[in-house]
Amino acid sequence: MTMQRSLGVCYYPEHWDEAIWMKDAADMAALGLTWVRIGEFAWGRMEDAAGNLDFDWLDRSIKILGNAGLKVVLGTPTATPPRWMLDRHPDMLAVDEQGRERKFGSRRHYCFSHEGYAQECDRIVEEMARRYGNNPHVAAWQTDNEYSCHDTTLSYSSAAQSAFRNWLRASFTPKGANDGDISALNAAWGNVFWSMDYADFDEIDLPNLTVTEANPAHLLAFRRFSSDQVVRFNKRQCDIIRAHSVAPITHNFMGQITDFDHYEVGDDLDFASWDSYPLGFLEDRVNAPEEHKRAFARQGDPDFQAFHHDLYRTVGKGRWWVMEQQPGPVNWAPYNPAPLDGMIRLWSWEAFAHGAEAVCYFRWRQAPFAQEQMHAGLQKPDATPAPAMAEAAQVAHELSDAPSVTPAKAKVALIFDYAADYMWSIQPHGRGLCYFDLVFQTYRALRRLGQSVDILPPTTRNFEGYQLVMAPGLMHMTEELKTALTQAKTNVIFGPRSGARDVHMATPVPLPPAISKLDVTVEYTESFRSDSPIELTQGGAFQGFREEISGAADVIETTQNASPAMMRSGNMSYLAGWPDTAAFQRILKRELQEVGLKTLDLPMGLRVRETGAERFWFNTTQETISLEGRDFAPISVTRDAL
Numbered sequence: 001m002t003m004q005r006s007l008g009v010c011y012y013p014e015h016w017d018e019a020i021w022m023k024d025a026a027d028m029a030a031l032g033l034t035w036v037r038i039g040e041f042a043w044g045r046m047e048d049a050a051g052n053l054d055f056d057w058l059d060r061s062i063k064i065l066g067n068a069g070l071k072v073v074l075g076t077p078t079a080t081p082p083r084w085m086l087d088r089h090p091d092m093l094a095v096d097e098q099g100r101e102r103k104f105g106s107r108r109h110y111c112f113s114h115e116g117y118a119q120e121c122d123r124i125v126e127e128m129a130r131r132y133g134n135n136p137h138v139a140a141w142q143t144d145n146e147y148s149c150h151d152t153t154l155s156y157s158s159a160a161q162s163a164f165r166n167w168l169r170a171s172f173t174p175k176g177a178n179d180g181d182i183s184a185l186n187a188a189w190g191n192v193f194w195s196m197d198y199a200d201f202d203e204i205d206l207p208n209l210t211v212t213e214a215n216p217a218h219l220l221a222f223r224r225f226s227s228d229q230v231v232r233f234n235k236r237q238c239d240i241i242r243a244h245s246v247a248p249i250t251h252n253f254m255g256q257i258t259d260f261d262h263y264e265v266g267d268d269l270d271f272a273s274w275d276s277y278p279l280g281f282l283e284d285r286v287n288a289p290e291e292h293k294r295a296f297a298r299q300g301d302p303d304f305q306a307f308h309h310d311l312y313r314t315v316g317k318g319r320w321w322v323m324e325q326q327p328g329p330v331n332w333a334p335y336n337p338a339p340l341d342g343m344i345r346l347w348s349w350e351a352f353a354h355g356a357e358a359v360c361y362f363r364w365r366q367a368p369f370a371q372e373q374m375h376a377g378l379q380k381p382d383a384t385p386a387p388a389m390a391e392a393a394q395v396a397h398e399l400s401d402a403p404s405v406t407p408a409k410a411k412v413a414l415i416f417d418y419a420a421d422y423m424w425s426i427q428p429h430g431r432g433l434c435y436f437d438l439v440f441q442t443y444r445a446l447r448r449l450g451q452s453v454d455i456l457p458p459t460t461r462n463f464e465g466y467q468l469v470m471a472p473g474l475m476h477m478t479e480e481l482k483t484a485l486t487q488a489k490t491n492v493i494f495g496p497r498s499g500a501r502d503v504h505m506a507t508p509v510p511l512p513p514a515i516s517k518l519d520v521t522v523e524y525t526e527s528f529r530s531d532s533p534i535e536l537t538q539g540g541a542f543q544g545f546r547e548e549i550s551g552a553a554d555v556i557e558t559t560q561n562a563s564p565a566m567m568r569s570g571n572m573s574y575l576a577g578w579p580d581t582a583a584f585q586r587i588l589k590r591e592l593q594e595v596g597l598k599t600l601d602l603p604m605g606l607r608v609r610e611t612g613a614e615r616f617w618f619n620t621t622q623e624t625i626s627l628e629g630r631d632f633a634p635i636s637v638t639r640d641a642l
């Protein structure tokens with residue numbers, strides 16, 4: 001399968017005088033853009049009062065863009081319900097953990113569980129799908145905008161409460177029965193513990209504002225329920241659009257948002273997309289030492305974007321875009337520097353190297369009003385070019401040399417599970433122990449060793465073609481996943497915390513990890529101060545967390561106190577702690593070499609990625625880097641044919 005590469009931009013016709021639309025469209029086309037995404041916040045212009053629909057302006061805008069040769073991605077506007085919506089549905093707002101309503105005046109002000117609001121969304125999406133479903137210029141759809149951004153998945157509203165009770169009742173209704181079995185819930189949750197038994201599903205509250213911690217089973221159920229609400233909300237829109245349009249549907253996901261199962265939302269989409277803000281993410285999200293943040297302040301983390309590119313390639317089942325690409329300083333991180341010259345181009349090519357079909361810059365023109373005045377675009381507010389414009393033009397020009405991509409399967413896979421993230425956050429066992437970080441550090445270590453990596457969901461059953469599969473931190477593993485991994489003809493590294501809990505957050509007996517053919521048992525787990533690592537005999541250390549393990553498997557790593565740190569049976573290993581950078585590099589290098597993969601020792605700012613026909617090198621440092629007799633210029637993209 002070969003896919004075309006293209007560029008696009010996010011545009012808000014409703015922000016500008018109509019007199020400028022024609023020139024904007026002509027300039028976008030002249031720049032070499034293919035796509036323009038519009039509409040996703042424009043509900044207030046489509047319907048300024050309940051039932052008072054006006055799509056004429058949108059018709060004209062789509063026509064102008066289409067006539068200029070651009071393809072439109074039309075966004076549904078459901079992330080920004082207009083003010084009048086609250087008069088119709090006063091209880092539609094989400095409620096935070098402290099029980100406070102999250103008010104009107106910005107965006108994403110709705111609760112996923114509010115059925116009245118969901119019906120309003122059905123209505124506006126239906127209007128749009130009917131009107132534009134066969135429009136020749138509408139070539140793709142985007143549902144809503146960045147589910148969960150601004151912490152909007154979890155809501156403690158009364159709508160969420162009754163939906164949660166129904167969800168629990170349904171989950172505890174045995175096959176063939178017509179009502180839920182509350183005693184089964186009490187048993188599964190261990191409610192005997194503090195006399196927490198319920199007599200009826202309607203007695204169960206949301207797990208906020210409890211005196212001390214809520215039952216982890218209760219918390220996990222709420223997290224799974226909340227994820228399902230997002231999936232359901234998105235699917236409603238997809239179903240409506242598909243009834244009227246054959247254009248593909250996407251959603252623009254975000255970076256390091258783990259509050260809902262993105263794979264499940266992805267199942268209802270035709271392709272995935274995400275919004276990549278490397279400098280904002282580095283300051284705002286990446287967990288790394290200050291000196292790392294200083295060194296990459298104007299380039300972004302060398303692995304963070306790549307991780308999400310690889311993740312969303314899987315969420316989109318091979319098809320994905322960057323829907324919003326940072327074009328200059330943003331407005332929302334603790335510091336908002338300008339990228340170094342060449343970074344907009346580098347980020348664009350990095351996405352293409354990971355298989356993106358399109359990269360769209362956010363946004364065409366910087367807004368002179370409201371919340372994002374301090375956020376760059378390709379143009380300044382006066383419609384003159386901003387620094388990113390020239391780099392976008394360069395990428396557009398360069399695409400003629402490499403117009404398509406043939407994706408390739410990687411040799412190394414890394415399993416990433418949203419539910420594992422819920423479970424670690426409910427029961428971290430120690431300060432700073434975060435599943436996303438564990439997975440990301442594993443990914444970084446593999447990339448420093450020169451690997452291209454595929455990220456896989458926990459529902460994967462076929463691991464054919466992979467030489468090494470990493471399965472860190474999967475706190476709950478289904479029997480199907482365990483079986484698929486034990487039968488895979490590949491090396492697998494489990495741990496820490498593999499299979500540590502059952503599906504309801506209880507400790508299974510026999511004790512974890514209970515993986516057949518891997519004779520390892522976790523005797524106990526401990527967390528410890530991050531400034532007191534436990535050294536490993538062969539180098540490096542465990543930081544923050546380790547497990548005491550025993551069993552008949554071979555001991556291949558030990559701590560300095562002679563406890564087993566890694567054990568192996570055949571092609572399966574168990575890593576009993578959280579390795580620091582040195583331990584990760586050393587252990588993974590050995591494992592990769594053992595399965596016959598060539599490793600590199602890349603410095604932090606140099607990365608490599610292969611597609612089916614190309615090998616890309618990215619140097620995000622300001623120095624020339626020499627590797628194996630080759631020089632990579634500062635801030636550069638090097639593309640070799642394979």
Ligand code: GAL
Nearest residue numbers: 145146149275277324330375
């Ligand atoms: C994204 C969002 C855009 C815009 C942008 C600013 O998260 O989807 O609408 O707000 O951030 O960086």
